[in-house]
Amino acid sequence: MKRTKVIDALARTDFGAEICVKGWVRSKRGSKGIFFIALNDGSTIKNVQVVGDEAQFDADMLKKITTGACLSVEGRLVESPAAGQASEVQAVRIEVLGTCGNDYPMQKKGQTFEYMRQHAHMRLRTNTFGAVMRIRHNMAMAIHTYFHEHGYFYFHTPLITASDCEGAGQMFQVTTKNLYDLKKDENGSIIYTDDFFGKQASLTVSGQLEGELGATALGAIYTFGPTFRAENSNTPRHLAEFWMVEPEVCFIDLDELMDLEEDFIKYCVRWALDHCLDDLEFLNKMIDKGLIARLQGVLKEEFVRLPYTQGIEILQEAVRSGKKKFEFPCEWGDDLASEHERYLVEEYFRKPVIMTHYPKKIKAFYMKIDDEKPVCGGREMEQTVQGTDVLFPQIGEIIGGSVREENYDKLIGEIETRNIPMKDMWWYLDTRRFGSCPHGGFGLGFERLVLFVTGMQNIRDVIPFPRTPKNAEF
Ligand code: 4AD
């Protein structure tokens, strides 16, 4: 008999029809000779209830139906007398496809997330991780749909690269060299000419630089793929391997870029509310009672657009008036710490904030330099750039982007002052030599979006197999 997915079985009302469902046992209980099995096949958070008369089944087979076992059930679809479900399956034949020993690591309910991370290969079968993974899939679909419908082309950028886009030196090397026998030149530097690529190569930290090549040919592109950062940040917001979405658009200014960022995030959040309500309701009940209200809130709010200098003034005023104490200083020129971002978003404005016009020295080399210098506390400050970070409640930075410096000479100037090896950049600089144009884009950390939309607390719990310092199991 053809298998019906649980999600479809639960929607059917042709009671009396023969049906076959397959899936894993969430729980089994019995009462007065009748057994009740909650069966889940991952198609939905909901289980289908399988009911049967114990006397009509082989006792040894019934003993094998334990939590986690995999079953094929044939029977009749019947209207359920139980509250909260329309239909259930009256079992006629049950086959145990895979038994499950009592050392099954997901047997007990209420395991800690830390425990589940140590069993990440099996945690996917739990309700919470099923919900998170279905929402993760839906966010990927929302991203592709949004950009496709807005005329952006999905553009594939390389994962192996020789240039450090963010210039932060956090790259994982890619080599086929024998690490026991590294040849060095007279200065003690490793010789790469005989390496696979004939030069030092790494995993990319961002597809942006190649994305700019695509955008300045196709007008508007987006990349969506894995990126890698060897930063030793053991925080609930950082992964060493994470997915990033990077749109890049020609003929866009800073205001239009912020409009795009806001419209895009709201589209994704709305998609979750429209397509994942069952999973969101589960997470709202089990993980975060404020989740759905927070998602709806983001859709209603207009994001605050706040120049960095004004942000610093707000933070300093909070300290001066005694309203707030911060662990880290916030002088003009400092990179904001997470506590500063959270104060602005969660306490001061109580809505998402798009921060702009950062000091040049704390941002990447490619950001467009502002014409005017800001004034802070009556004094003129250093140069700023047209960077935009979108700051979210609970998450902090969810997007980092900018208008790009399209002026060849200014860009070269930045590359030189920052000592970025020019020889690696020639192809990127050609965009500014041949038909240069104003353009901009941003990068959205995909897992940070999934964190926000699921209400999960740790980024390791929104990607199937997290990669973090000292952790590459599974
Ligand atoms: O701000 P970032 O470093 O920006 C870029 O890489 C630009 N090249 C993007 C662009 O303009 N095309 O990173 C972008 C976003 C961050 O805002 C954050 O959401 C996420 O990527 N991100 C991380 N997510 C998880 N783990 C990490 N280690 C992350 N580092 C950045």
Ligand code: MG
């Ligand atoms: Mg950033």
